[in-house]
């Protein structure tokens with residue numbers, strides 16, 4: 001009876017030890033898993049940061065445009081951007097002039113004193129003329145007013161392409 005008890009005791013102790021060992025093993029595995037998850041997570045964050053940086057660099061489009069004698073000093077008269085880009089057109093001019101981006105209907109009065117910016121988000125796709133108007137005419141409404149026709153001069157075209 002005593003030996004039986006001792007034997008059972010021994011068995012129980014052995015079982016407890018085995019359980020403890022298994023628990024330790026489990027904790028170790030769990031720890032390893034946690035470390036792996038953290039590592040993968042960090043890599044994901046890295047990829048996300050790269051993707052964000054790429055998006056940011058794609059979205060900002062700046063153009064320096066110089067008007068002399070009523071013409072833009074550029075070889076090609078088309079500015080190409082992609083839908084969703086944040087566009088900044090910086091104008092300098094040798095004369096006082098009103099610049100009008102059709103479609104987006106943005107106007108800016110340019111003077112030789114300082115550059116003037118047009119900033120906007122390219123939401124609408126298409127080809128939009130950028131025209132100059134004699135400065136004394138002032139802003140016009142709509143694209144087909146009689147004062148508009150004839151008085152304007154196409155400087156450039158803005159093309160907004162789908163992504």
Ligand SMILES: [Cu+2]
Pocket residue numbers: 100102131133148152
């Ligand atoms: Cu116009």
